[in-house]
Amino acid sequence: MTAKEPLTTLDWDNLGFEYMDLPYRYRAYWKDGEWHKAGLTEDSTLAMNEGSTALHYGQQAFEGMKAYRTKDNHVQLFRPDRNAARLQDSCRCLLMPEVSTEMFIEACKSVVRANEAYVPPYGTGGTLYLRPLIIGVGPNIGVHPAKEYIFTVFAMPVGNYFKGGMVPTRFLVSNYDRAAHKGTGASKVGGNYAASLLPGDKAHKEGFSDCIYLDPVEHKKIEEVGSANFFGITKDGKFVTPKSPSILPSVTKYSLLYLAKERFGMEVEEGDVYIDELDHFAEAGACGTAAVISPIAGFQVGDKYHQFYSETEVGPVTKKLYDELTGIQFGDKPAPEGWVVRVD
Numbered sequence: 001m002t003a004k005e006p007l008t009t010l011d012w013d014n015l016g017f018e019y020m021d022l023p024y025r026y027r028a029y030w031k032d033g034e035w036h037k038a039g040l041t042e043d044s045t046l047a048m049n050e051g052s053t054a055l056h057y058g059q060q061a062f063e064g065m066k067a068y069r070t071k072d073n074h075v076q077l078f079r080p081d082r083n084a085a086r087l088q089d090s091c092r093c094l095l096m097p098e099v100s101t102e103m104f105i106e107a108c109k110s111v112v113r114a115n116e117a118y119v120p121p122y123g124t125g126g127t128l129y130l131r132p133l134i135i136g137v138g139p140n141i142g143v144h145p146a147k148e149y150i151f152t153v154f155a156m157p158v159g160n161y162f163k164g165g166m167v168p169t170r171f172l173v174s175n176y177d178r179a180a181h182k183g184t185g186a187s188k189v190g191g192n193y194a195a196s197l198l199p200g201d202k203a204h205k206e207g208f209s210d211c212i213y214l215d216p217v218e219h220k221k222i223e224e225v226g227s228a229n230f231f232g233i234t235k236d237g238k239f240v241t242p243k244s245p246s247i248l249p250s251v252t253k254y255s256l257l258y259l260a261k262e263r264f265g266m267e268v269e270e271g272d273v274y275i276d277e278l279d280h281f282a283e284a285g286a287c288g289t290a291a292v293i294s295p296i297a298g299f300q301v302g303d304k305y306h307q308f309y310s311e312t313e314v315g316p317v318t319k320k321l322y323d324e325l326t327g328i329q330f331g332d333k334p335a336p337e338g339w340v341v342r343v344d
Contacts (some may be wrong), residue, residue, distance in 0.1 A: 015159030024114035029148035053136035058063040061090035070331030142166025168297035174211035228288035243270040283315030
């Protein structure tokens with residue numbers, strides 16, 4: 001078939017992070033207690049009733065993950081079982097039917113196989129980004145769970161999420177809250193991201209990459225960095241990352257934490273990271289599937305600016321962790337058992 005997004009128009013070395021209408025996506029429909037009509041489709045438009053709970057009450061959840069082309073031209077997914085588990089957690093939080101791990105992984109693999117020509121070549125730094133999504137649909141008007149749902153997975157080739165790639169950028173500590181404790185902060189649901197649009201826009205207009213969100217209770221502890229998780233490397237070489245009930249459990253962050261401890265013998269800690277104790281850190285970074293790692297040059301905290309390792313150079317530990325993780329993802333370094341899943 002003729003591709004909707006012609007391959008001839010793609011500059012593999014200069015991909016952004018933008019939607020593309022690729023030939024195929026996966027779709028399944030939940031009704032009467034089970035999934036139906038599961039399979040690939042060429043239709044990129046979702047048809048739903050005007051009363052759909054996803055539109056009115058935000059009953060929806062999604063994931064973000066990638067497929068990587070290796071040096072020997074194989075294609076692989078990175079820890080898709082963790083994305084499946086996180087989506088299941090989000091579904092439980094919003095009273096939606098769960099997608100089994102097996103169904104989730106096979107859906108992702110089928111989309112990658114069908115759009116394999118769009119997986120960027122090895123060496124370009126590009127990847128095929130996957131967006132699994134589940135939404136409540138059907139005729140509804142009251143505030144209650146939908147009776148019907150759509151699960152879909154679509155894809156697009158992407159480059160680095162943050163402009164400039166592995167170049168340190170500045171972040172602004174926000175006066176806004178991203179999410180609340182005992183709310184949906186630990187779930188990957190649209191409302192959390194809608195709440196970040198205004199503070200993110202304010203940060204961008206002031207010349208920063210994004211916001212630093214503090215804990216919603218006391219506004220003293222670091223929670224998230226825009227749409228990514230925060231980590232810091234202390235001056236004595238410890239990998240530290242915040243722990244909070246309103247932080248999204250990042251697959252990338254926990255992979256970095258594991259590698260720091262098991263591959264590099266570093267001490268690791270999940271706990272409170274106070275905004276007034278930044279002097280403890282030699283390096284800092286933002287991490288997530290889309291961003292992988294973006295080194296943080298510094299934080300603007302009120303009228304004070306705190307610089308970490310450098311405004312222009314990546315810290316050595318951050319670089320080491322980045323190289324190890326991306327080496328595993330692209331097949332250049334050995335992966336812990338179960339971390340990579342071959343698609344072809």
